Amino acid sequence: MKRNNVKQITIRLTADEYAHVKQLSKDSGLKMEPAIRRLIMGVNLRPRPPDELPELLRQLCEPLGVEVVVLPMAQFEEKPVSSTRIRTALEGGDIPAANAMLGMPYAIRFTVHHGAGLGRTLGVPTINQLYPQGFQLPRYGIYITRTRIGDRWYPSATGLGTRPTVNSDESKVTCETFIPGFTGDLYGTDPVVEFHAYLSPSKKFDTLDELRECIDHAAQRAQEYFAE
Numbered sequence: 001m002k003r004n005n006v007k008q009i010t011i012r013l014t015a016d017e018y019a020h021v022k023q024l025s026k027d028s029g030l031k032m033e034p035a036i037r038r039l040i041m042g043v044n045l046r047p048r049p050p051d052e053l054p055e056l057l058r059q060l061c062e063p064l065g066v067e068v069v070v071l072p073m074a075q076f077e078e079k080p081v082s083s084t085r086i087r088t089a090l091e092g093g094d095i096p097a098a099n100a101m102l103g104m105p106y107a108i109r110f111t112v113h114h115g116a117g118l119g120r121t122l123g124v125p126t127i128n129q130l131y132p133q134g135f136q137l138p139r140y141g142i143y144i145t146r147t148r149i150g151d152r153w154y155p156s157a158t159g160l161g162t163r164p165t166v167n168s169d170e171s172k173v174t175c176e177t178f179i180p181g182f183t184g185d186l187y188g189t190d191p192v193v194e195f196h197a198y199l200s201p202s203k204k205f206d207t208l209d210e211l212r213e214c215i216d217h218a219a220q221r222a223q224e225y226f227a228e
Contacts, residue, residue: 011036038067044080076101093139093198105194106138108175112186119178122212124219126159126176127186129193137173142214144197144222147179149186154179155226157218158193161202180219197225 013021025032039061041054058068074081081101089098090106099105108129115128127147131137140161147156158177177193199218205211 011039036066038069040069040071042071042073044073044082074101074103087136090136090138093141095138095143095195095198098138099196105196107192107194108135109190109192110175111188111190114187115174115176118208119176119215122208122215124178124212124215125183126178126215127191129175129177131173131175138195139198139201140173141201142199142218143195144199144218144225145177146194146196146222146226147177147182148192148194149179149182149184154182155219155222156180156193157199157215157222158195159202159215159218163202178215178219180223 021032021036039057041057054068054070061068076085076097079085086098086101089095089101095106108131110129110131112127112129115126119126138160141159143158143160145156145158147154156177156179158175160173160175162172163174163176175193199221203214205214
């Protein structure tokens with residue numbers, strides 16, 4: 001380019017992306033710029049760029065052999081997908097809608113902590129995971145989930161909420177997952193738990209037997225769900 005008509009493109013990379021491009025440059029013996037072959041640009045940017053930006057990028061990148069791809073907004077039920085719509089679906093327990101907009105199942109991967117051991121006493125041992133502060137919570141209730149342990153997925157049932165039957169502290173939120181058929185020790189590990197369907201809201205049961213029956217029923221529903 002002529003020095004009196006310089007146009008510059010600034011590309012921001014994550015640390016991993018930068019390391020990858022740097023390694024490509026080292027392996028090829030070329031500068032880092034030729035390692036970038038394609039720019040992918042979304043349309044829902046904040047702050048909103050000028051409408052002429054995509055065409056300007058194409059003009060600047062074409063001489064460098066860099067392709068510019070503008071991705072349209074993803075649609076769900078004929079409306080643009082947004083983080084607000086995904087949060088609203090999660091907060092309402094509409095897991096199928098949230099998963100469709102995410103393009104994958106909503107999932108958590110938190111360390112398993114020791115609990116009170118009530119589930120084991122009832123014959124339905126659960127893994128206890130705590131949501132980090134500020135992490136998006138789905139609606140409190142019982143869910144059909146599946147849990148990955150090693151390379152295997154297990155149907156599971158997850159209760160998310162304040163455990164009203166046995167806990168008087170409504171500020172303490174727990175996420176407990178019963179994995180029928182699994183008997184190993186998962187303390188200190190971080191299994192992936194995928195959410196697939198909302199079954200029912202949290203409820204305070206009169207007896208622990210009713211609580212156990214609820215957990216067993218949810219686990220049965222999960223096994224039937226993934227057997228289909």
